[in-house]
Amino acid sequence: MTTEGQHAARRVELIEVSPRDGIQNEKVVLSTDDKLELLRRIHAAGLRRTEATSFVSPKRVPQMADAEAVMAGARAEPGHAALIGLVLNQAGFDRARAARCDEINVVVVASETFSRKNQGAGIADMVAAASAILAQSREAGIPASVTIAAAFGCPFEGEVPAAKVLGLVESLLPARPDEIAFADTIGCGVPTQVRELLAGAKALDAGMRLRCHFHNTRSTALANVLAAVEAGVHALDSSIGGFGGCPFAPAATGNVATEDVVYLLERMGIDTGVDLQMLIDTAGWLGDRLGHPPMSGLARAGRFPAAA
Structure with a gap:
């Protein structure tokens, strides 16, 4: 089968993170409505899976x-998408479970310094906490994923070796997460790192669902998306309009834009099941609410060929 045929035979799942990672660092606080x-x-x-919010300290x-x-408002919508709640600790998980999240995403950071600054605890403590949360999620029948943040580099420590990240994966596998995500929290990663991490994770557990989360701080996000797809990733996080950034990671602005990812994949013959024009329109709508324009290529240049 040709490379194009291999691509066409696949469907890559997109997880929309604009309601959480996309807006969490914005100066304008959006209304609940x-x-x-x-x-x-x-x-x-x-889009059928959405990281709707995070249960963190207000x-x-x-x-x-x-x-x-x-x-509560999202769950009241008929036929709503799967709503993911991000949690950092036991208190956050307790809130997310009480709010009846469809899924839980718990974070472990691959850098000791960043972990202590972001979560107030070291890596070993966060692995133990994540494992306990995964066990409780499984007992409650709630699907749960783990995101390994700063998997491609740390703003405080610099390079994060792939062996260290894969060691974290190995330590988390006994807790049986439904999915493991590698996050380029500060947008420093490159395709060689993407391929190395995904290949290493598959070698540890061939059946594990793998996901990637890319920021476009240094304009490498779409290259990393392509590398992840070619390496067989199951799912990708993205944010409408390219909005986003971590409050605790200096200059980590801009998630990879959902509309840019959809354009790339669909032009390559990879199905996403997503309406591209609705994404572009929503990027403009969200930019109006936040008071600055979206950062995506599609929001600036429009689709090609142009919509009829």
């Missing part, structure tokens, strides 16, 4: 202070 409208638009565009991340209200 605007967040629910964003979730409605995401679902209407055909003092540290004010944008997420209405997590329970967002989850």
Whole structure:
């Protein structure tokens, strides 16, 4: 089979993160109603898994202070997409479970310094906490994934060796996560790293679902998306409009834009099941709410060929 044929035979799942990672670092705090409208638009565009909010301290991340209200409003929508709640610790998990999240995503950071700055605990403690949360999620029948943050580099320590990241994967496997994601939290990663991490994870557990989360801080995100797809990744995180950034990672602005990813994949013959024009329109709508334009190529240049 040709490379094009291999691509055409695949479908890559997209997880929309604009309601969480996309807006968490924005100065304009969106109303709960605007967040629910964003979730409605995401679902209407055909995206079926959405990181809807995070259950973190409202003092540290004010944008997420209405997590329970967002989850309640979104769950009231008929046929809503699978709603993922991000958690960092036991308290966050307890809130997410009470809010009836469809899925849980727990974070472990691959850098000791970043882990202590971001989560107030070291890596070993976070692996233990994540493992306990995964066990509770499984007992409650809630699918749970683990995101390994700073998997491609750290703003404080610099390079993060692939062997260290894969050691974290190995330490998490006994807790049986449903999915493991590698996050380029500060947008420093390159395709060789993507291929090395995905190949290493597959060698540890060939059946594990793998996911990647890329930021475009240094304009490598789409190259990394392509490398991940060619390496057989199951799912990709992306954010409408390219909005996003981590409050605790200096200059880590800009998730890879969902509309740019969809354009790339579909031009390559890879099905996403997503309405590209609705994504472009929603990027403009969200930019209006946040007070600055979207950062995606498609939002600037439009689709090609142009829509009829």
